[in-house]
Amino acid sequence: MQTLEIIGTLIGLVYLWLEYRASIWLWAAGIVMPAVYVFVYYDAGFYADMGINVYYLLAGGFGWLMWLRRRSRPEATGLAEGAAPSDGAAVSEAAPQPEGAVLSAENAPAKNSTQTAARARTITGERTIAPMPRGRWLPLGAITALAFGVILWVLLRFTDSNVPYGDSFTTALSIAGLWMLAQKYVEQWLVWIVVDAVCAGLYFYKGLYPTAGLYALYTVIAVFGYFEWRRLMVRQRT
Known part of the structure; x- marks a missing residue:
């Protein structure tokens, strides 16, 4: 399983670089990487993270289509x-009108x-980078809180997870972050900063050292990614 974790880590680095560059090919890496980590997290007992990677796998295709729409x-x-x-x-x-033609109200x-x-x-x-509309923050926050409660209940009742609260928190927030990424909202980086920092600590605690190192790097790059996307957004406008 250590070899599989290293492979997932390398794919994650490629994913990180593509996301930083706002390249649509991040979704290709975003489909392969969760397929690998489903097995890694199952073996480590991160059941919620295993489930979120199934979600990542399915959402990768959705995100790809959203960016192309x-x-x-x-x-x-x-x-x-x-x-x-x-x-x-x-x-x-506008198409030129022949001389003498009567113009309708439309043309x-x-x-x-x-x-x-x-x-x-x-x-x-x-799809271009955009700030998230204010009206979507409250509904998204409510859905994230609901997801946290449901995931926590499942972990406490049906699994032997020894990090149910941290696992539920990062999983629920990741659901929100991936949806924001599919919409290409610049604030998705702020969500990933929190998720990555917490995940780095959890994975180090569970002995997944390559993955913990990857998420520590994610945390740092997410900060730079936020400012890079803001720069790209301004450049797109001009």
């Missing part, structure tokens, strides 16, 4: 929630050319 919104409203057009944002032009020229351009421009291609 095209956005097509008017620029005037498409930047709501902090979204910004990517470098390759396509600008659609009539706008009074303001700026409004016309804003209505014509669409955001396409890979």
Whole structure:
């Protein structure tokens, strides 16, 4: 199992680098890595973490699709929630009308050319980095708290886990963090800073030293990742 843990650690390093660079290929590593760690965590008795890696495995495909999903919104409203057009944002032009043609209300020229351009421009291609809308924090916090309670109850009642509270906490927070990552919200890094720091301590306590070292590195890189994503977000907007 030590060999499998080392393999998972190496894949985790690749995943970390791809996430830092906001590369969509992080989801490929994010599918392989949890498949390896399902067996590592089962052997170590981290049952909630084993379960969350099954979730990671399934969510990897969802996240990949979410990052590829095209956005097509008017620029005037498409930047709501902090979204910004990517470098390759396509600008659609209004089709020319033949002379003498009667213009309908839909294709009539706008009074303001700026409004016309804003209505014509669409955001396409890979999902862009954005801040998480304020209205989503409370529902996400409530769901995370509920997940923590359910996972803790399962561990206390049905398993022999000797770290049920820490395991439940990191698992519930990881569910929230992965959803935020799939939405490409910059604040997902703040969630991972907490998760990674707690996990590093738990894994060291359980003797999973390569994994503990990996998560300690995750904690440091997550801090840099937050500021890197903020820089990328600003660059996308400009």
